[in-house]
Amino acid sequence: MNNKKHVFAEDSFFISRRKFMAIGSAFIAVIAIPVGWFGNKIIKRNDYIKARSAGLYKDDTIAKLRVSHANPAVEKYYKEFGGQPLGHMSHELLHTNFVDRTKLNS
């Protein structure tokens, strides 16, 4: 037996007054955006990403040290406290495990 719910065919294009108003306002919102707005925004937004990335690459270029293994503070951390990378303390404090989220229940 099928449990399919049947819908009246004449209702399939029904749009409520509320929905009609919403569509109308979205339409007006879109036509209110001047020609060229999207194109300009796209270029501008790419510029933001590029400018911020350039800022970070600049920070790298001006840094006195540019490789992680040369960081004296990191060296000090391992010497005074953490032991060595992948060591016992690292395993306990700096590593984690992940969760299969398809098997969770609440």
Add this chain to the structure above:
Amino acid sequence: MTVTTYQPGEIQGLIEIQASKCKGCDACLKFCPTNAIEGASGAVHSINKEKCLSCGQCLINCPFGAITETHSALKTVIEKLANKDVKVVGIIAPAVRVAIGEEFGLSAGELVTGKLYGAMNQAGFKIFDCNFAADLTIMEEGSEFIHRLHANVQEKSNAGALPQFTSCCPGWVRYLETNYPSLLPHLSTAKSPQQMAGTVAKTYGAKVYNMQPENIFTVAVMPCTSKKLEASRPEFNSAWKYHQDQGANVPSYQDVDAVLTTREMAQLLHLLDIDLANTAEFEGDSLFSEYTGAGTIFGTTGGVMEAALRTAHKVLTGEEMAKLEFEPVRGLAGVKAASVTLFDKELSQNVTLNVAVVHDMGNNVEPILRDVMAGISPYHFIEVMNCAGGCVNGGGQPIDGNGSSWIGNI
């Protein structure tokens, strides 16, 4: 019992669409990496929180400003700053320093590390640069990669899975956990820099600051909304566990107590009448503000890979890379691939590393994952970041008028 994608205690439904402002224009749908936004065109949309990664890309790109966050720690942080018994440690992510200036009238991308340190110092924070933790991440994640590589080349049993994925991006991690659990062994087990920073601040940091760890309040300043969800993961109380093992007996606390986005940090400074643009530069107050150029580029797509390669090269060959800039992983192509051949001292042979960098995850990662599942992926190490351009364009960054990322739709 209902099925959920959240562990107990995690922040759920962080990103929310305000029904009163949503016009149903569908702009957000293009930016959602998991198709979590539901609702017909023209009708009010809503977010399916089980699918949502909390990445906030919809939020920064909504033309009507209709999308908001349901959690903010701003008030709590201000209270903690006023409490003299508490040391508030501000953990500053790489991408914050090139964006927060925009909220104070400076130009996009202006590097304001010293001013940000100064402003946060004035507000009462101890400075803990997350770039220090990024360097630490490279030591752990890079060593892990070399370990897996050698074990695989030597065909050891229990050799870790290759390719290894980076695990810094909480949106990406949650995406894999929710959609591809069989690939989890490929993720580096290294914590993200944020979580390493919180843990170190409350363990080694407790000694450096000479404070009881329970009186240290860690505030991560992130370009990212998903970092709030990451900080709330119940397993991230390792500092507390460590101190319990050492004999402490106090109620559990998280490694990272609060997360503020770049926008919220700007708001905090405004509330405290601190004008970042005119603040004197400050150098930091402990070894935790020492970082390298490799740590700072974590905030942009390709940066983690480049930083990892610099260190891997040194470890494998014994020598520094002749040219540190590794151009093939830079730029805004959706997937960037590169090969590096170098002489491996330990194996006494040449090895060729194939690496890939993916950003704008929703549009680019699927084919790569399918290859890994099929066992035909040519890569050994893959960096994935959810947001287009990486963290510099994260969901917690300043919004330029009606949003800041249309890349990927061009």
